[in-house]
Amino acid sequence: MAITGVMRAGHAQLRVLDIQVSRKFYRDVIGLVETGEDAQGRVYFKAWDERDHNSIVLRQADSAGVDFVGYRVLDAASLDQFERDLNARGVATRRIPAGEMLETGERLRFTLPSGHEFELFAEKAHVGNGLGLKNPPPWGPDAEHGMAPVRFDHCLLYGPNVAAVKALFTEVLGFRLVERILGPVEAGEPEVGIFLSCSNKTHDIAFVEHPNPGKLHHVSFRLNSWERVQRASDIMGMNRVPIDMGPTRHGVTRGETIYAWDPSGNRFETFAGGYEPYPDWEPITWTFDEFGHGLDYPTGTLHESFLGVVS
The missing domain is CATH 3.10.180.10 (2,3-Dihydroxybiphenyl 1,2-Dioxygenase, domain 1)
Structure with missing residues (x-):
C-alpha cells in the first residue's frame, strides 16, 4: 500500500x-x-x-x-x-x-x-x-526501559462537530473511516465516535462527540504484543500508576489495551493488536446498545470514568 x-x-x-x-x-x-x-x-x-x-x-x-x-x-x-x-x-x-x-x-x-x-x-x-x-x-x-513503547501511535480527541471533522479528514486530508460508533436510536443514531486511518492501521486518529472543544481523551503508545501490555500493567502496579481501565481487549479495533493516568491527569494508553484495514475496507459500525462490548469486550462494561473524564 x-x-x-x-x-x-x-x-x-x-x-x-x-x-x-x-x-x-x-x-x-x-x-x-x-x-x-x-x-x-x-x-x-x-x-x-x-x-x-x-x-x-x-x-x-x-x-x-x-x-x-x-x-x-x-x-x-x-x-x-x-x-x-x-x-x-x-x-x-x-x-x-x-x-x-x-x-x-x-x-x-x-x-x-x-x-x-x-x-x-x-x-x-x-x-x-x-x-x-x-x-x-x-x-x-x-x-x-520502563514500558518501552515502540512508537507514539495515535490520539483520541473529544470535542464538538464530529461530522464536520470527519468531512475535513476524509475529503481534504485523505484519511479513511475504519470504524464508527452510533448514538442512541432516539437521537437518530448520529455518528458519535469515528476512527480514521491514513495508513493500514486500525486508526491513526479518533474523535468522539463532546460539548467542550479541544479536549484530550488519551495519547496512545504502541507495544508489540499482548504480553508487553501485560508487562506494562506490572510496571504500572510497581509504580502505583492509577489505572482507568484494563488490561482488556476492545471490540472496537480489536486492540489489547490499558488506560492509565500520568501525574498531571492526562490519560495515556498502552496498545497492541488490531487488524490491517486496506483501502477496500468497509467500515465497521457499533450500535449504542452494544458499545459496552466495543469498549471492553470481555465484560461489556461502559466504564464511567473512561467515557466522561477528559483533560
Whole structure:
C-alpha cells in the first residue's frame, strides 16, 4: 500500500502540572527516550524505535491537556498542497517557523471543527533508534526501559462537530473511516465516535462527540504484543500508576489495551493488536446498545470514568 500525503502521527504537545515529575514519569515509567529541552523549558521525548527526534513534548502549565497534535506528510510539496486545499475549503492556516520546536521543520497549523489545534509538517531530524541501518539487532537497551513503547501511535480527541471533522479528514486530508460508533436510536443514531486511518492501521486518529472543544481523551503508545501490555500493567502496579481501565481487549479495533493516568491527569494508553484495514475496507459500525462490548469486550462494561473524564 502506497502511503502518500499524510503518513503518520508525528507529535503531541501535552500540558503537565510539574515538568520535573512528568519528565521522570515519561522517561522512567513509560520508558520514552529523552531527546532535548528547549529555551521555553519544554522537554522532548521519542519512543525507542522511532527514528524522528521527538514525538511527545511536555510543557509546564496550570492545567493538563493537549496544546496541539502534528502529523507528518510525505514532503514539502504535499505540505504546500494541503495548505491550498485547506484554504480552498475555507480553513484558515498559519505557518509555524522551522526551529520553533527542536529539530522540526516548518509546520502548517489550523483549528479543527472540534476546537483542537492540528498541524502538518514534512521535516524532522532523524536521530535513529540506536540500532543502525546495517545488520541491526532486533532491539537494544532502550527496548527494556520502563514500558518501552515502540512508537507514539495515535490520539483520541473529544470535542464538538464530529461530522464536520470527519468531512475535513476524509475529503481534504485523505484519511479513511475504519470504524464508527452510533448514538442512541432516539437521537437518530448520529455518528458519535469515528476512527480514521491514513495508513493500514486500525486508526491513526479518533474523535468522539463532546460539548467542550479541544479536549484530550488519551495519547496512545504502541507495544508489540499482548504480553508487553501485560508487562506494562506490572510496571504500572510497581509504580502505583492509577489505572482507568484494563488490561482488556476492545471490540472496537480489536486492540489489547490499558488506560492509565500520568501525574498531571492526562490519560495515556498502552496498545497492541488490531487488524490491517486496506483501502477496500468497509467500515465497521457499533450500535449504542452494544458499545459496552466495543469498549471492553470481555465484560461489556461502559466504564464511567473512561467515557466522561477528559483533560
